[in-house]
Amino acid sequence: MPLTITRTLDLKGFACPIPIVKTAQAMKQLAAGDLIEVFATDPGSVKDFAAWSKATGNELTETSQEGGVFRFVLRKKG
């Protein structure tokens, strides 16, 4: 399984549902097991990414926050 990030999305400033939709679209281009990193500032995105990961089976491997910016790392299900 690759441990490096395949794709990074900068979705800072965008309100939901844009971070989820853009991430779903971007993941479509990835191979199973690839990691994608997403930066967002919408506080609602924390719950949304957790729920989306649970519903779709794409694993949310990391959620962190620094200075009002959230960072999510997701692994495409395989």
Place this chain on the structure above:
Amino acid sequence: MPARVVVLGGGVGGTLAVNLIAKGLKRDAKVTLVDRTGMHVYQPGFLYVALDQANALWLARDERSLLRKEVDLVIDDATKVDPVARTVTLRRGGTLAYDHLVLATGARLDREAVPGYGGTHDFYSLEGAQRLREELRRFKGGRVLVGVAGIPYKCPPAPVEFVLMLDQYLRDRGIRSKSEIRLLSPLNRAFPVESASKMVQPIMARKGIELATFFNVESVDEGAHTVTSIEGETIEYDLLVLVPPHRGAQVVEESGLTDAAGWIPTDRGTLQHQRHEGIYAIGDATDLPISKSGSTAHFEAPVVASRIASVVRGTAPMAAYEGRVMCFLEIGEGRATTLRFDYKHPPVPPQPSRLWHWAKWAFNRAYWVTVPQGRVG
């Protein structure tokens, strides 16, 4: 010599901006509005046309009748903007030179972006709303799916309002018991704003309107009558209604003034183009991280008008846009709430009431004599 101000696009934002600029600068400016059709269309009315509650004639007026007499109206298609020479090229010939340019070029519908979209129904154009109205008149029951085929799109509350109004329409026609209504949502709730979702979901549940969660439309198969999501789910339908994907206008895209999706890189506060001094963008055309809606354009137009007036008069421009947006959200049963927010403050919708429902109704009717002229702030 008076300053030459050109505004492209006679929608809510362009019409209000050009009137405010003409009013503010009087003889200090020569103000021109370029509009492709010369007709002003009230887009929030499409929903009512589709559901047979309004006649299409109510939605369109002659643009000239909404403009101050000092404004020159040019009915033509702008095909090219040259930000270096400061000119706008028109399709039927000729160019307009400008000192200040306002891009109020809106969004266009990009149905080809969804594989298989074909003749899928929508209520995002007058033709689309009229075609859907005919289809609904013929509808005898079945499964109706309503969703969004791409983001960003105009008027985020529209799909929720549509399913609630459709429920009532099918009840009035006596075919609700033979029909299913399902809202396809990109999230795990009916509406992006969580507090508004909490208000609307119990009402949807009570009315038997279903919700397909995390359903981001990827493709349509009209032959098989199915729609498939990026998440991998496929659902059959009898009638599919989608908000088509949006992108920026061709003229700004082909002039190299946009990002890859056709939106104009716009300063959040000054509304000036991020790369070109003297060019401003308002309304659906911008890349700002806020809702695309008439109200956004309505709040942005005075900022641009004031900044241009200051520059022309040689004073420091002070007006700044703070991201203000205001939407009504009809939640059914004759009640509505409002979503008011800006860059710094998320919406906190008040309890739904009949008052907001009537406020929306009154606004729809008063629009023509208030908004384009700048009579309501």
